[in-house]
Amino acid sequence: MRLKSDFTTITLALIPVAIVINIVVGNIVQVVLKLPIYLDSIGTVLVAVLAGPLAGAVTGALSNIIWGILFSNPTIMPFAITAFCIGLVAGWLAGRGILKNILATIVGGLLTGAVAAIVSAPIAAYIFGGITGSGTDWLVAFFQATGANILQAATLQGLISDPLDKTISFLVVWIILRGMSQRYLSHFPRANNVIRS
């Protein structure tokens, strides 16, 4: 269901804005508020819901790459793959109506987070030796100390932090979309993911 026709002009106008939302919010959360989550996928989920999985995936991947470019940190770029998958999954779930009520939204977030963790783990394990340089590395240490290999440790660490992060992202997107008028939403290609009939 990933149609090229999802990339209308308004989708293309939305994507850079969503990318910037990802980066700015991610920065506020991680640096200003210093909360233990990333929250750098709100834009990705937003685009995925309004314009489909591929558009969301592109948003995610490019956000990652541009973050790396602008903050002179190439080491986060391999995780563009994860961001890409988040967009795909969120878009697919949105197509299945996951954003129609709050409970489904939470489930969607948990699912997406799990996928994100599973996709990130091999990247973290094989390129970075299981380390991300952030505070969650002690979790990896813990799991390895209790017998897991690097890949397993990275996966477990991911499964603890990612679902929470993505669920919060989904909820934020849900709240925001509820606050937008039908007329505004109707211009997007996948508006029926959110339009209340």
Next chain:
Amino acid sequence: MIQLDHVTYTYPQAKHPALSDISLEITESSLVAIVGPSGAGKSSLCALLAGFIPHHFHGILQGRALVHGQDIANTPLAELVTHVGYVFQNPFTQLSGAKLTTREEIAFGLENLGVPRLEMAERVDRVIELFSLRDIANRSPYEISGGEMQRVALASIFVMKPRVLVLDEPTAQLDPLGARQVFEAIRTLTNTQSVTVIIVEDKTEWIATFADRVITLHEGRVVLDGSPDAVLTSPLLAEIGIRVSHYTQAARAASRHRLWPSELALPTTLDKAIDGFKRARKKYENLG
């Protein structure tokens, strides 16, 4: 050039039409001003001429709307924009964002149309000269003033050679200096190029001086249509809530006290007002 035949348009899910039974014809290269209170349908009319209605906004469009013989409803938007250019109110959101210099920003429309590089460069440079943008041609579009941004927008649209240019309150978000720069640019355009400019503005003094025709909208209908002197002195304006020029108001008040020559039409500009009051003084001097 522009022909509207009993056009009625209603936005999706709206209860009342934004445009009701509008019939208009604009044929010559001229400066046409559209005035009206807020909600009268001015922006909707502009959106229609550009093709955004119905292609972007959908909704229900009745009647016939033709631009250069092309039916607006049945011509793809990408083609319509080459005939009718549109300049927005907000200088910032109008910038593409994809270009690092003003010169490239101006070329953006031509790039999208696949114009060959040499021709593109020539046209861009000519337009830069026309609007006196050489000083900022190599600056980032985000590092210039609001007035400069709007002039760049004007240049970026005009370089695509539309025959009609629609400007929807282009100076509403600018400071007086910026507004003046933009008005000058528009004047340069109408003086030297053969293009029809349709502008929505509330600065009646400017319209009175430079417009060739004024159309007044009220509740989606055309209520007045004629020369600036005729339209801008009509008592109907105050009734529907449009700000009338100070000169007109002063002369109208004066004429109630018989201090304005009764054979003279009410003035819309400072010069006409001065002339009129001079004549009134002469009259009294001759009597006394």
Next chain:
Amino acid sequence: MLIGFSARWPHLPVALFVFLILPLAVWGQLLRELGRTTLAVIFPFALSITLVQGFFYPGATHVIFSLGPFALKEEGLLFAYGTLGKILLLAGAGLLLLFSTHPADLILALVQHGFPNALAYIVVTAIQLLPHMQAKAMAIVNAQRARGLETETNLWRRSRALLALVGPLVFSALVDVHERALALEARAFSAPCSKTSLKELHDTREEALARWAIIVLSIAFIAWQIGGL
């Protein structure tokens, strides 16, 4: 100098490639900047990986140093060293590319080689919009702080601050999207013809040759590595 670089990551003698990146940096007069940024990027990794893998590498037995219940093991340290080398290479090559080529030119090069035009629009626009939205975000943060929002106390309060900050920011960003789309339409963005470009990237023959050489060498090397395993 606009070069389309692509350094590949060989798996094993990674540290060796440091001898390739650094001289290139010197040639491009980027050494100081590159060095400083690479170190800044590497540092958190270096710290973390030495500690985590040094102490907890699975299956390691060769103890070097003991601190109470924690033992620093040789295999772990070796692994840490190898991985750090890889990360160093990744960071170094990436930064070399970023510092020597303006992102807009990089994207333009990609587009001229076949990537969709929309990519250029998306990336450059995102880069140009970022400072404005960041400024808006700081303004919202300050406004909310003035209204008593707490951004520096406990976790619970900081979490509450989240929605008060994120909500208005995202809303205001989305409001414009409509008009941006219309403005793009007005510039024939959705015209179905093939696009041209005012700006030209000059690709000299030496650069194109160097590019091909790098790609061929990298593929050969990787094949050799995989074959040898």
